[in-house]
Amino acid sequence: MRQILGSALGLAIAxxxxxxxxxxxxxxxxxxxINQSITLKGTVTKVDWVNPHVYVYLDVKDxxxxxxxxxxxxxxxxxxxxxxxxRDLLGYGETVSILAFRARDGANLAFLRTITFADxxxxxIWLGDATKEAP
Amino acid sequence: MxxxxxxxxxxxxxxxxxxxxxxxxxxxQRGAGGADANAAAAAKPTPRTADGHxxxxxxxxxxxxxxxxxxxxxxxRILFPVRTGPDDKRIFDEMDRAAKERQAAExxxxxxxxxxxxxxxxxxxxxxxxxxxxxxxxxxxPRMGPPSxxxxxxxxxxxxxQGRNTFRTIPTDGRAHNPDADWTWAGDSVAHxxxxxxxxxxxxxxEDSWLGADGWFHSNKMHVVERLSRQGDTLxxxxxxxxxxxxxxxxxxxxxxxxxxxxxKALLEEDPPCLEQDGPHIVTDDxx
Numbered sequence: 001m002r003q004i005l006g007s008a009l010g011l012a013i014a015x016x017x018x019x020x021x022x023x024x025x026x027x028x029x030x031x032x033x034i035n036q037s038i039t040l041k042g043t044v045t046k047v048d049w050v051n052p053h054v055y056v057y058l059d060v061k062d063x064x065x066x067x068x069x070x071x072x073x074x075x076x077x078x079x080x081x082x083x084x085x086x087r088d089l090l091g092y093g094e095t096v097s098i099l100a101f102r103a104r105d106g107a108n109l110a111f112l113r114t115i116t117f118a119d120x121x122x123x124x125i126w127l128g129d130a131t132k133e134a135p
Numbered sequence: 136m137x138x139x140x141x142x143x144x145x146x147x148x149x150x151x152x153x154x155x156x157x158x159x160x161x162x163x164q165r166g167a168g169g170a171d172a173n174a175a176a177a178a179k180p181t182p183r184t185a186d187g188h189x190x191x192x193x194x195x196x197x198x199x200x201x202x203x204x205x206x207x208x209x210x211x212r213i214l215f216p217v218r219t220g221p222d223d224k225r226i227f228d229e230m231d232r233a234a235k236e237r238q239a240a241e242x243x244x245x246x247x248x249x250x251x252x253x254x255x256x257x258x259x260x261x262x263x264x265x266x267x268x269x270x271x272x273x274x275x276x277p278r279m280g281p282p283s284x285x286x287x288x289x290x291x292x293x294x295x296x297q298g299r300n301t302f303r304t305i306p307t308d309g310r311a312h313n314p315d316a317d318w319t320w321a322g323d324s325v326a327h328x329x330x331x332x333x334x335x336x337x338x339x340x341x342e343d344s345w346l347g348a349d350g351w352f353h354s355n356k357m358h359v360v361e362r363l364s365r366q367g368d369t370l371x372x373x374x375x376x377x378x379x380x381x382x383x384x385x386x387x388x389x390x391x392x393x394x395x396x397x398x399x400k401a402l403l404e405e406d407p408p409c410l411e412q413d414g415p416h417i418v419t420d421d422x423x
Binding site: 026027028029030031032034035048049050051052053055071073075077078079080081082083084085086089103104105107109117119121122123124125126127128129130132133134 | 202203204205207208209210211212213214215216217218219220221222223224226227228230231263269271299404406407408409410411412413414416417418419
């Protein structure tokens with residue numbers, strides 16, 4: 001079974017690789033630092049389902065109750081839609097935990113990797129070739 | 136890992152193949168089945184309208200299967216294809232490197248006058264600040280490529296582009312260009328039949344658009360002739376670009392062949408609005 005799963009995944013990844021659609025309208029490297037991962041826990045206050053990148057806005061409270069506003073961006077809406085997502089599935093009004101990579105300019109801005117919801121379900125929206133994943 | 140997850144990943148892969156603008160920019164469609172699928176589609180009979188012309192009407196984009204929406208509470212993983220593992224810290228670099236590799240390998244570059252090559256390079260080097268499409272401007276003709284859908288009527292053809300919800304209404308009734316037309320991103324187009332090819336002639340294109348992301352600018356003297364021809368269930372788009380201000384000769388863009396969406400109920404989906412918010416946060420000249 002594991003082999004079948006591996007083959008299915010390999011096919012899917014190979015197809016994705018063959019397609020190589022444009023992602024960023026600019027280099028992610030020029031805006032985000034992969035070495036600065038951050039975990040944000042807060043409430044989703046807004047979802048901008050727009051091109052060229054979808055944005056999720058978050059209110060993050062510290063221990064004293066002070067709120068910091070964050071923006072977390074991700075792939076274009078077309079990629080998310082083809083992956084089965086809609087705007088409503090991105091957690092508007094919900095408390096979530098987001099793993100992301102910070103903007104280089106120090107703004108409260110980051111590039112999404114994973115959203116984890118209170119019930120434990122996760123949306124990983126990221127980059128890469130799963131066949132080259134570390135075991 | 137669940138069956139649903141595998142289904143999702145495969146669906147994403149297939150949808151990406153069908154909907155990728157970057158893919159389409161690299162010549163003939165290489166969608167599922169690639170050249171073989173194109174040949175099989177081309178071997179089908181070519182439908183004709185009552186006036187005897189090939190009927191170009193149809194949806195020439197998208198997947199035959201509608202997108203399946205995840206159930207609330209369902210986990211998923213959407214991986215944008217990059218040739219390195221998801222945990223590789225070089226993943227952003229790899230994206231840039233692969234894109235630059237593709238650009239360097241592009242065999243069909245516009246024939247710019249030698250004295251303009253430096254400007255092209257400068258624009259290309261700073262493309263993430265200069266490319267109008269990065270900042271939500273239209274792609275314009277001819278960068279927008281072939282249409283996603285065609286509606287052909289006697290005397291008028293309507294070209295629909297899913298990207299940015301764009302349309303062109305083009306008369307085929309023999310009229311000349313509108314001498315009062317303003318300069319726009321899609322210009323002023325008229326069309327006629329040359330044998331089985333629909334020839335779309337476009338002038339009055341604003342100089343604000345680019346022909347590609349490599350700094351390929353043009354003047355407002357640009358003249359574009361597109362040829363749309365249907366063979367079976369394939370549509371081939373060719374474009375010739377003339378611009379005596381910036382080119383040494385006319386430029387034939389790389390042709391693109393699309394397959395008819397096999398689902399007769401297929402519909403174009405609305406493209407969400409464009410709201411560029413990244414520009415102020417770009418801190419380096421890295422680009423791809």
